[in-house]
Amino acid sequence: MESQWLSLLDVSIDFDQSHLFFPRIITWILVILLAVILVTRYRLMVPGLKRAGRVLIGREGEFDHKRFFGTLALTTAYFYLMSVLSDVFPNTGYSFLIMSVAFVFLLSLLYVDHLTRRLFVILVLNALIAPTLAWYVLAQLFRITLP
Amino acid sequence: MDILSHLTPMFFGLIAAGTLIGIIFGAIPGMTATMAVAVCLPLTYAFGLENGIALLLGLYVGGISGGMVPAVLINIPGTPSSITTTFDGYPMAKRGEGERALKIGIVASVFGGLFSAAVLFFFAPVLADFAIKFSYVEKFLIILLALTVIASLTTNMLMGIFSGVLGVWLSLIGTYSITEGGNGEPRLMFDFMQYYLIDGFSLLPVLIGIFGLTTVLLDAEKGFKDEAGQGRISLKGGAKFKFNVFKGQLLNLVRSSSIGTFVGILPGVGGSAASVLAYSQEKNFSRDSSMMGKGAPQGIVSSESSNNALTGGALVPLLSLGIPGDSTTAILIGAFTLQGVQVGPLFIGNNIDTWYLMIIALLAANVMMFGIMYFAIRHIAKVIEVPKYILYPLIIMMCVVGAYAINYGIMFDVWTLLLFGVFGWVAHKVGLETVPLIIGFILGKSAEVYFVKSIESYGNLSIFFTKSPIAMFLWVLIAVSLAFAIYLRVRNRRQPAVES
Numbered sequence: 001m002e003s004q005w006l007s008l009l010d011v012s013i014d015f016d017q018s019h020l021f022f023p024r025i026i027t028w029i030l031v032i033l034l035a036v037i038l039v040t041r042y043r044l045m046v047p048g049l050k051r052a053g054r055v056l057i058g059r060e061g062e063f064d065h066k067r068f069f070g071t072l073a074l075t076t077a078y079f080y081l082m083s084v085l086s087d088v089f090p091n092t093g094y095s096f097l098i099m100s101v102a103f104v105f106l107l108s109l110l111y112v113d114h115l116t117r118r119l120f121v122i123l124v125l126n127a128l129i130a131p132t133l134a135w136y137v138l139a140q141l142f143r144i145t146l147p
Numbered sequence: 148m149d150i151l152s153h154l155t156p157m158f159f160g161l162i163a164a165g166t167l168i169g170i171i172f173g174a175i176p177g178m179t180a181t182m183a184v185a186v187c188l189p190l191t192y193a194f195g196l197e198n199g200i201a202l203l204l205g206l207y208v209g210g211i212s213g214g215m216v217p218a219v220l221i222n223i224p225g226t227p228s229s230i231t232t233t234f235d236g237y238p239m240a241k242r243g244e245g246e247r248a249l250k251i252g253i254v255a256s257v258f259g260g261l262f263s264a265a266v267l268f269f270f271a272p273v274l275a276d277f278a279i280k281f282s283y284v285e286k287f288l289i290i291l292l293a294l295t296v297i298a299s300l301t302t303n304m305l306m307g308i309f310s311g312v313l314g315v316w317l318s319l320i321g322t323y324s325i326t327e328g329g330n331g332e333p334r335l336m337f338d339f340m341q342y343y344l345i346d347g348f349s350l351l352p353v354l355i356g357i358f359g360l361t362t363v364l365l366d367a368e369k370g371f372k373d374e375a376g377q378g379r380i381s382l383k384g385g386a387k388f389k390f391n392v393f394k395g396q397l398l399n400l401v402r403s404s405s406i407g408t409f410v411g412i413l414p415g416v417g418g419s420a421a422s423v424l425a426y427s428q429e430k431n432f433s434r435d436s437s438m439m440g441k442g443a444p445q446g447i448v449s450s451e452s453s454n455n456a457l458t459g460g461a462l463v464p465l466l467s468l469g470i471p472g473d474s475t476t477a478i479l480i481g482a483f484t485l486q487g488v489q490v491g492p493l494f495i496g497n498n499i500d501t502w503y504l505m506i507i508a509l510l511a512a513n514v515m516m517f518g519i520m521y522f523a524i525r526h527i528a529k530v531i532e533v534p535k536y537i538l539y540p541l542i543i544m545m546c547v548v549g550a551y552a553i554n555y556g557i558m559f560d561v562w563t564l565l566l567f568g569v570f571g572w573v574a575h576k577v578g579l580e581t582v583p584l585i586i587g588f589i590l591g592k593s594a595e596v597y598f599v600k601s602i603e604s605y606g607n608l609s610i611f612f613t614k615s616p617i618a619m620f621l622w623v624l625i626a627v628s629l630a631f632a633i634y635l636r637v638r639n640r641r642q643p644a645v646e647s
Contacts, residue, residue, distance in 0.1 A: 009609045010607050011602050013599060018330050020334055022599055023595075026316050030313060052576065064368055068367045072569070078547075082547075082561075086558070091556075107536075108537065108540050111540075112536045113371070138190075138548060145552050147547075147551055
């Protein structure tokens with residue numbers, strides 16, 4: 001009798017399909033949990049999503065669009081151009097160095113509230129010195145692979 | 148003794164450098180020990196395992212300790228684990244005892260750090276010896292227990308469990324590794340992704356994205372309002388620090404350090420939980436707690452000794468079971484993998500020299516943290532004024548180095564960093580819990596291997612319950628952790644009702 005009950009728990013895994021066995025279980029658990037979350041928090045989620053939409057388009061709340069989307073745009077451009085430039089200067093780290101100088105300067109400029117001449121000089125010096133130092137220490141001294 | 152050959156000036160110099168950089172990161176609100184380790188990780192690529200560990204442990208200890216500086220001086224915890232330091236540190240600073248408050252915190256921190264290093268030294272090998280006997284079944288249940296504990300102790304249990312499972316799901320993207328006994332077939336992705344994701348997402352770009360870039364995006368969204376300059380209190384003048392302030396505090400130190408170490412051992416439970424628990428215990432059990440919250444040294448002692456005790460505690464499950472105790476040790480697991488070392492039950496036995504060096508590095512980092520902070524606290528306090536428009540672009544730059552160099556120059560890893568940086572921001576907005584997600588991501592692949600191998604070996608699901616007394620005991624622990632979490636939630640719901 002006991003062995004009959006235990007046989008209900010028998011499982012065999014086909015080796016050809018074994019890569020899908022565990023992911024399927026996890027996907028089903030994920031879907032069930034998501035359904036439970038949607039059902040139990042539906043009343044909180046709908047107004048929350050509406051409010052998030054209003055905040056993102058700038059109709060409500062404090063959200064610094066310029067700095068947030070500026071960070072995303074600059075970072076994406078930084079990565080993309082670094083990848084393009086690394087084909088021009090392969091295995092030298094120059095692509096990293098050139099793009100980092102531009103990126104550090106532009107991002108600092110984006111984040112500053114009140115730009116003065118003195119601050120501008122500090123930002124330029126920081127953008128020139130810090131990436132150069134990082135490039136020299138990492139690529140030249142430590143021989144770490146850089147784009 | 149081979150170990151002595153590693154104790155070079157370079158080894159101790161890296162501990163000191165790591166500790167100092169960690170303190171600086173910890174002292175800047177919004178930047179954490181985890182971020183310090185993530186950002187400085189590329190530096191370890193050039194060092195061997197031992198020197199890399201020296202730097203990383205210095206960063207870890209320094210990062211946790213530095214959090215007390217803004218907590219005392221501007222009432223903002225530098226790291227989440229310093230939250231309770233603000234309760235008494237800031238009131239003390241307001242009445243001119245800022246330097247005294249910081250030095251009380253420094254002494255308590257070094258006590259907590261050394262206490263937990265001692266626990267690590269004696270307890271981790273015992274736990275590892277025990278864990279060596281585990282079969283696939285027990286190993287799977289240990290991971291299940293870790294994920295249950297992490298998820299059940301998060302702010303929202305349902306979201307915590309969902310986050311942990313999502314982390315596991317993300318880790319399964321890629322091929323089912325032949326080296327792990329799989330069939331080498333891809334899953335959970337479209338055909339065009341196979342070129343990039345054949346081995347899945349690399350761990351470190353994911354971690355660096357979530358802990359580095361996400362932090363920058365969250366601050367960018369707020370517009371970088373400069374909190375650091377506001378309400379800062381000068382350290383000049385005021386009452387002097389004397390060691391006799393610790394008279395009668397031994398019990399508080401030991402109890403808080405024990406709580407911190409224990410919470411550190413529990414995987415994924417945050418540092419803030421340790422300090423809040425230790426603070427509330429001191430409030431409940433001390434003879435006179437009337438001044439706590441108004442500037443009592445005993446509050447700083449409990450908070451700082453407990454949060455520094457996390458460091459050794461969190462390394463216990465990492466080194467004995469291969470399960471990270473917190474987000475910082477999650478990055479350490481990546482650093483070990485990078486050096487070709489697999490942490491787990493066999494780690495200590497197979498790498499005995501590395502194990503002793505880790506203990507020495509942990510002790511030295513605590514002592515150096517004490518030396519640096521105690522004698523240079525006035526200079527360190529100035530760090531909180533460093534503007535983020537200088538720091539954050541450099542952090543993103545260092546994140547790129549970390550992500551790119553991990554696999555010796557794969558640009559896709561840099562895009563992974565951006566992808567998970569944005570994902571971390573979205574996760575934060577929709578209420579996903581980062582720590583369960585990350586731990587799920589780290590342990591997901593192992594969980595699959597242990598689960599599938601268990602079934603392939605025994606062919607019946609009942610084996611997970613009946614394999615051994617240890618397996619049964621682990622199920623009891625899983626049930627207890629869930630029951631405890633439900634009890635806490637019910638109690639927390641009732642309490643406000645009673646108070647109102």
